[in-house]
Each structure stands twice: as C-alpha cells, then as structure tokens.
Amino acid sequence: MSLTTIGLLVVLLMAPLAHIAAQAPAIVVEAPKTDDVEMLQSQIALLESRSDISASERSLAVDQLRAALARLESAAAARLAVDRYIQELENAPTTITRLSAESDAPLRMMAIGAELDDPVQLQLQLASMHASAATLRGRSQTFSEQLRTMVLRPAEARLELAGLRQELDLPQITMSASTSALQLEVSRIRDDAVRQDLNGRIAMIEQELLSLPTREAITSAQLDLAARQLRQIEAAISTSEQRVQQLRENSARQKVSAAQAAVRELVGQPAALRDYAAATLTIVDSLTAITNSLTAARVDQDAMRVRLRQVAEARDNAEQIFSIGRLGDEQGKLLRGLQKSLPAVAALERAVLSRNDELTELRLARFETEQKLRPLGDSALAAQQELVDAKLGPTDHSSAMLPLIESRREALLDLQALQRQRIDALMQVNALESELQQSTAQLRRMLNKRLLWLPSATPVDATWLNDLTYGANWLFAPDNAARVGRGLGAAVMRRPFLVLFVVAALGALFVFRGRLPATIGQLAKPVGRRDDRFNVTLAALLVTVTLAIPVPLAVGFAGWLLSGMGGAATNLAAWGNGLISTAIVLFMLGLFRNMCLPEGLFIAHFHWNTDGTRRLGRALRLLATAIAPAALLTGIAATAGRICRSARVLGASDSSLAP
DSSP states (O other): OOOHHHHHHHHHHHHHHHHHHHHHTTTOOOOOHHHHHHHHHHHHHHHHHSSSOOOHHHHHHHHHHHHHHHHHHHHHHHHHHHHHHHHHHHHHHHHHHHHHHHSSOOOOOOOOOOOOHHHHHHHHHHHHHHHHHHHHHHHHHHHHHHHHHHHHHHHHHHHHHHHHHHHTSSSOOOOOOTTHHHHHHHHHEEEEEEEEHHHHHHHHHHHHHHHHHHHHHHHHHHHHHHHHHHHHHHHHHHHHHHHHHHHHHHHHHHHHHHHHHHHHTTTTSSSHHHHHHHHHHHHHHHHHHHHHHHHHHHHHHHHHHHHHHHHHHHHHHHHHHHHHHHOOOOHHHHHHHHHHOOOOOOHHHHHHHHHHHHHHHHHHHHHHHHHHHGGGGGHHHHHHHHHHHHTTTHHHHHHHHHHHHHHHHHHHHHHHHHHHHHHHHHHHHHHHHHHHHHHOOOOOOOOHHOOOOOOOOOOHHHHHHHHHHHHHHHHTTHHHHHHHHHHHHHHHHHSHHHHHHHHHHHOOOOOOGGGHHHHHHHHHHHTTTEEEEOHHHHHHHHHHHHOOOOOOHHHHHHHHHHHHHSSSSSHHHHHHHHHHHHHHHHHHHHHHHHHHHHTTTIIISOOOOOOHHHHHHHHHHHHHHHHHHHHHHHHHHHHHHHHHHHHHTTOOGGOOOOO
C-alpha cells in the first residue's frame, strides 16, 4: 500500500470528526440577511433624495452607509465561503473514497492503434494524445501550486486571525453629546456591519484551517492521479511514436529501393535522364537522415521534461527547507548539492540560440523545397520542360521522363512534410529548453536571495586623495602627539566612572579570553550529529565575536573619547576617527581570523577546506600587522584633510590643524 493511500485512509477516518467539528457551536456567526442588505440599499437611496438635511451631513452619512453595505456584503461572502468549506468536508468521504479507488486501480493501457499501418491516422492519434498530455501537465502544475499554497497558508491565516480578533476587540468610538440623531443611527448601523464582517471573516478562516488537512489530502490525491494518467498517456505516446517511426523507416527504405531501381532501369538512356534520377535518389536518401533526427528530437523532448521535473522538485525541496526557518548541516549540504546540480543557464541559452539558427536553416531549406515543387504541379508540362532543357526530343523520351517527374514530386512532398515535422519538433524542444532556462534562473535567484552576502565599497576619488594629502602633512606636524596625549588625559578626567567601567570590562574579557577557544571546540562537537541545531552555530559565532572584541574595543573607546573632545574641527577629532576606523578593521580581521581556527566556524560548521582555511588565517594575521597602521594613518589623514578643506572653503583657519 502506497504512502498516498495510507494518507487518504487516515484523512478518510478523520473526515467525520472534522465534519462534526465543523458543525459544532464553537463558531456562531449571524449572517447578514438579504433583506438587511436590500433595506440598507433603500435607506441609502432615500437619504440621497432628501433635501431637508445639509449637504455635508448627508454626504457623510451616505459614505458611512455605503461602507457598512460593503461590510455586509463581505460578511455574506464569508458566510458563503464557510458553507462551501462545510460542504467540502461533508463530501470529503465520498471524494476520498473515489480518489482512493482510482489511485489503487491498475493502470489501463490506452488503445494506441499500434496495428494501424496508416501514418496519417497515427499522426492524428498522436496529436490528440499530445493535447491530452498537455492538459494533464497543466492540471498537475495547478495542483502543485495549490499544495504549495496550502503548506504556507496556516501561518498566514493565523496572522490574519490575530489581526481580525484584535480589530474586533477594539473599543467603539464614543459619540459626543452634540451628535445628531442621524449620525448616531448611521454609526450604529456601521458598527453592527463591521462586527458582522469581522465575525464572518474569523469564522471563514477558522473553517478554512479546519478543512485544510482534508483539502490538502484531496489535492495530493488528485495530483497523484493526474501524474499516473500522465505516465499512462506518455507511455501510449511513446509506443505510437515508435510505430510511426517504424512506418517512416519502412517507407524510406522502400522509396530508396524504388529510386535505386529506377536508376538501374535507366542504363542505356540519355545522361540527362540518369542524372535526374540520381538527383531524386539523393533527395530520397536525405529522408532517412531527417527521420532519424525526428527520433533524436523526441529523445531530447523526453530529456527536457525529465529535467523540468527535477528542477520543479528541487524548487519544492528548497521551499520546504526555507520554510523551516533554520538550516542545519544536512540541509546546508542538500542546498549546496542542489545548487551544483542545476544546469548552467548560459549553456541553456547557448543551446536555444544554436537551435534557433538551425531552425532558420530548416525554414530556408523548406522554402527551397517549395520552390522546387512549384513547377512540378503539372507533370506532363514539367516533363516536357525538362526534356527541352536537356535538348532531348519530347516525343521520344516523354514516356521515360514522366515517371521520373512523378517520383521527384513525391520525394519533394515527403521531404517537405518531414521538414515541417522537424521544424515543429525543434520548436517544441526549444520551448521546453526555454522553460527549463526560466525555471532554473528563478530557482537560482531564490537560492542566491537567501544567501548571506556582505557587500562593501569605499569610494575613492580625487577629492578623497586631496584630503589625504593635506591630512598627511598635518599628521606629521610637530607637537601633534603631545596634543593627542593631553586631549586623551582630559577626556579620561571628564568621564572617570565610564572609563573605569570600560577598563573593568576589558580586564574581564582579557581574563576569560584564554578559555574561549576551548568553548569553541566544545560547540563544534555536536555539528553533523542528530543533536545538531542552528543555535550551536549562533553560539559559536557569539563566542568568536567575544574572542575578537577586546583589542578593537580598547582602541575604539579611545577614539570615541578623543572624538568628543573639542568638537569635530580639531586634531583630536581626526585622531578619534582614525582610531575608530582602526578598531573596525582590527575587529573584522580578528573575527575572520578566529573563524579560521581548527574548530572554528569555517572548518567545523561551514566545512571549508582545512588547509586552505588555515592558510587564510595566517594570511589574515599578517595582513592585520600591515593594514591596521595603514588604516590608522589613512583615517587620521583623511579626516584632517577634510577639516582643512572645510576651513579653506569657509576662509577660516584652525591653528590646531595647521601643518
């Protein structure tokens, strides 16, 4: 017994319970009566015709009544939806029983007419079966989309329910004592309609959630049944196409034999007749190659359909993984393998373009065939014209030339028909490959959208370089370091308690820093096991950040202290920004260097290559010794140069920034 059958039986047993729950008094909604809607419509019409009410008050009342009417109509629609869901639950046992019987029934092969020897009848039968297969594919696609929507619907429906219940619990707006009787009555009608609408929509969503498992099982069974029917009709199509191909090959062999016999019978006849018969034999020989190409095109179509199903299944798997909300090691491996298994979009595009060129050549060849067929419409006239062109007597050789003309005409007609079929086959392959290209591109975009990208860019232009030049001249000015020392001491004196707290925190971080690598090693042990969770990777990331933060925190805190001394147009601001930039660089390099530890994130959690990751860690350690001083000097110089340029623009000078 298949899994689908078991699921259908389970739902079949649950359907009566669901039906009883659907009729339970937990959901009581007073549906708006048709008389209420009609009465409200008549009240709106009567109010619009009254002239004893001011225009502004009448317009406001009419707008509110129309809003109430829309609410009542929405409530009526919700009630109809509830009745429809209840009716579906009531009919579920019958539907599930029927689908289960059809699903468990053995497949019946279709009458494919394999005994027919008429290629035309087989082609008509093939066209009908292809149309049925296209209908079944569209139906399967619809069922798949419905299942995908049903899987995502519960979370969305619960959010809607929470919003509707929250809106229903809102207190009513209290009207003032000066409100007219008309406005009071209109407000009462509006509030009542709003409550009916909210209650109706809440009941509709609750009934939808209640019937969702049954509807999902029915849709899944319908999808399985459509897939079985599609496999059945595809098998029939394959058998019919094999029969058609066999008839084509037999016909091609017979025509080649007849053309060869015609050439042999012309021994001793004029060379023009022999050449004409040989050219006809060449045309007949080309029919075999085109027939074989039709077989190859059919194989390509089957391969494209298989790849399309694989991409669709990969998309479903990816959406199910993303719907979980967290990725473990196994899911990550699955997604990486899925991404590697996708066909290259560029290769698919090149194949489509190449096939378009082949289609253009085939259309030109078919046009040439039509041009050759045109003068052969009248066989007698065409034979006479050929004999005249060959400078032979029309009366002496017309009896020999006329069968050759008929043979040439039949060969060209067969060639034209095969060229048309070849064009149609290539267009179908191209359509399937274009669909495969679009599906693959959409899946790649979905995967890339969920990946973690860290884009960064630093604009470098002539202004930035000029600022750097001015700042470098200021940086190496005399007494610059002494000013910075005095400024830092003053900053410490201004915030002694904050400095003491930060120093204590840094001391604690440095004390526990030696234990953090062992903690990272402990967090790497569950990776890949049954107790692996995404929280383990998050905890390892948090410990890695803690391991990298002490030195950057000290440097950045010193820069922040200097930035707050004397405003933004002093040398202390330049030093503060430089130190903050250096702290950011040190933190990023330290973070990635710690991720490269033997049991760090890159090796243990992300499964990067061990040797390459260790080389990356050593390279980052060397890079930190070079880039940290460069970041400090560049940050100080750039900030100082920007301040100098601003001072020059304003026509002022700052002695603290003078080189």
